[in-house]
Amino acid sequence: MTDVIPVDEDQLRMEIQRHYAEVASSPDHEFHFHTGRDAARQVGYDESIIDDIPDDVIASFAGVANPFHFGLPGKGETVLDVGSGAGVDVIIAARAVGPEGRVIGVDMTPEMLDAARRNADRMGLDNVEFRKGLIERLPVDAESTDLVISNGVLNLMVNKHGAYKQVARALKPGGRFQIADICVDKPVSEKAKRNIDLWTG
Numbered sequence: 001m002t003d004v005i006p007v008d009e010d011q012l013r014m015e016i017q018r019h020y021a022e023v024a025s026s027p028d029h030e031f032h033f034h035t036g037r038d039a040a041r042q043v044g045y046d047e048s049i050i051d052d053i054p055d056d057v058i059a060s061f062a063g064v065a066n067p068f069h070f071g072l073p074g075k076g077e078t079v080l081d082v083g084s085g086a087g088v089d090v091i092i093a094a095r096a097v098g099p100e101g102r103v104i105g106v107d108m109t110p111e112m113l114d115a116a117r118r119n120a121d122r123m124g125l126d127n128v129e130f131r132k133g134l135i136e137r138l139p140v141d142a143e144s145t146d147l148v149i150s151n152g153v154l155n156l157m158v159n160k161h162g163a164y165k166q167v168a169r170a171l172k173p174g175g176r177f178q179i180a181d182i183c184v185d186k187p188v189s190e191k192a193k194r195n196i197d198l199w200t201g
């Protein structure tokens with residue numbers, strides 16, 4: 001199966017990085033999507049798993065739903081967050097897997113990676129790691145992961161089929177993929193598909 005690429009992928013990635021660099025460095029700005037603690041509450045995170053996350057740590061959360069709706073990872077599991085942003089889901093997963101487990105976040109935006117590393121340090125977590133990279137070429141070993149999560153990321157990607165293939169490669173046999181994302185129930189017009197602003201917005 002070949003994906004039809006309606007926009008320039010490199011240009012789209014550049015625009016996305018520009019956008020999310022701002023979410024990382026100036027989370028108090030107004031964006032066209034909700035961010036921070038209010039967004040996490042709105043999309044259904046259990047108050048008990050976010051209430052002790054400090055405001056400045058949760059401020060750059062930019063997820064669209066709750067990937068833990070289907071359950072938290074188990075103790076000792078290895079979790080991969082693709083498009084991990086400022087690392088809020090990584091923090092939640094790291095606390096669930098405990099010291100025997102491990103969580104890896106992958107993101108392409110340097111400012112988000114910096115924020116995520118700062119946030120993990122601030123939370124005193126030493127079972128997490130953030131790697132710079134593209135989901136289309138995930139920098140993780142094959143069959144290394146029990147659970148892959150993603151939050152608000154696949155809708156930003158042209159090559160969704162390639163992303164699913166990479167996730168499947170990263171998962172151990174029997175591993176799980178818990179996706180929080182945006183779905184449309186009407187076909188998107190060709191004109192809209194070619195409009196980069198609609199992809200990043």
Ligand SMILES: C[S@@+](CC[C@H](N)C(=O)[O-])C[C@H]1O[C@@H](n2cnc3c(N)ncnc32)[C@H](O)[C@@H]1O
Pocket residue numbers: 016017020060061062063064082083084085086087088089106107108109112133134135136150151152153156157
């Ligand atoms: C909407 S934000 C969500 C961040 C995080 N999951 C959260 O819930 O706060 C999307 C993130 O995905 C990253 N991203 C988008 N496309 C990517 C790609 N192709 N490869 C790696 N990261 C990507 C962006 O840099 C950004 O940090």
